[in-house]
Amino acid sequence: GNSVTQMEGPVTLSEEAFLTINCTYTATGYPSLFWYVQYPGEGLQLLLKATKADDKGSNKGFEATYRKETTSFHLEKGSVQVSDSAVYFCALKRRDDKIIFGKGTRLHILP
């Protein structure tokens, strides 16, 4: 079946630290991959996406590369800020439009 697995949180880092949140997926065919961010009390916002293998999505200093050979889409940022504290969701969208989300990773950034 199709699934998305994210690293368990919470992840706590100091400001300016390097961030990696791991995401791996299983899917038939060639899904699109997404990272969404949810700030406290709000809905989800698209952070970045990649629609085919080797594509790199990037936004606000965050990056993720669609790796077909390792079925991964890890989220990285070189220097995190307190304002990056949120819950991050990895997701895939299949060709039949069904969307599967990971369980989310809560990120705390300490000043």
Add this chain to the structure above:
Amino acid sequence: DSGVTQTPKHLITATGQRVTLRCSPRSGDLSVYWYQQSLDQGLQFLIQYYNGEERAKGNILERFSAQQFPDLHSELNLSSLELGDSALYFCASSPTTGTGETQYFGPGTRLLVL
């Protein structure tokens, strides 16, 4: 502000009751998606409508139903409510459909079943 609106923001009701959640997509968006977010199940895709027609179905219970109207707003009907239906329900919209389409999420409706 994503441009997607959901009403009501909060809803408190009793077991066995029926409620209707409403979603207005961004202007011009033809696709509407419904999601349920709970602590134990995480974020679950329920159903998608595209231009008035059901497009994709996820983990939607038979007690739940949805529709999209000619003006493209959508309603999610939840009936015979159980305690476990307490959750945050999100609506999202996108311009069309397809694997690469970006979805824009509304602020959610928080449902509490007592």
